[in-house]
Amino acid sequence: MKFVRLISFPDRMVANLTANMLRGSGILVQIRSDDAGGVDPSLALINGVELLVPEEQLAMAQDLLADASET
Numbered sequence: 001m002k003f004v005r006l007i008s009f010p011d012r013m014v015a016n017l018t019a020n021m022l023r024g025s026g027i028l029v030q031i032r033s034d035d036a037g038g039v040d041p042s043l044a045l046i047n048g049v050e051l052l053v054p055e056e057q058l059a060m061a062q063d064l065l066a067d068a069s070e071t
Helices: 012-024 042-047 055-070
Strands: 003-009 030-033 049-054
Touching: 003 012, 003 055, 012 030, 012 049, 012 055, 049 055
Parallel strands: none
Antiparallel strands: 003 049, 030 049
16 A cells, blocks of 8 residues: 655644544544654654555545635
8 A cells, every 4th residue: 555645734733633533534644754753843843744645545635634624
């Protein structure tokens, strides 16, 4: 299964909230961040926190994000 980038956030908290919303809708989500394993969260401000989803679920995940941003 190939995972692709869905969206990037400046911090882990917003990324986790979004990932949980997607997971609640049946989307598989991986969170990728270069923050030294959580030791230096300020690195996420530079590198961002990415949400990755399976390529075959990308369109569905994008639709869910679009619907969430409209409310």
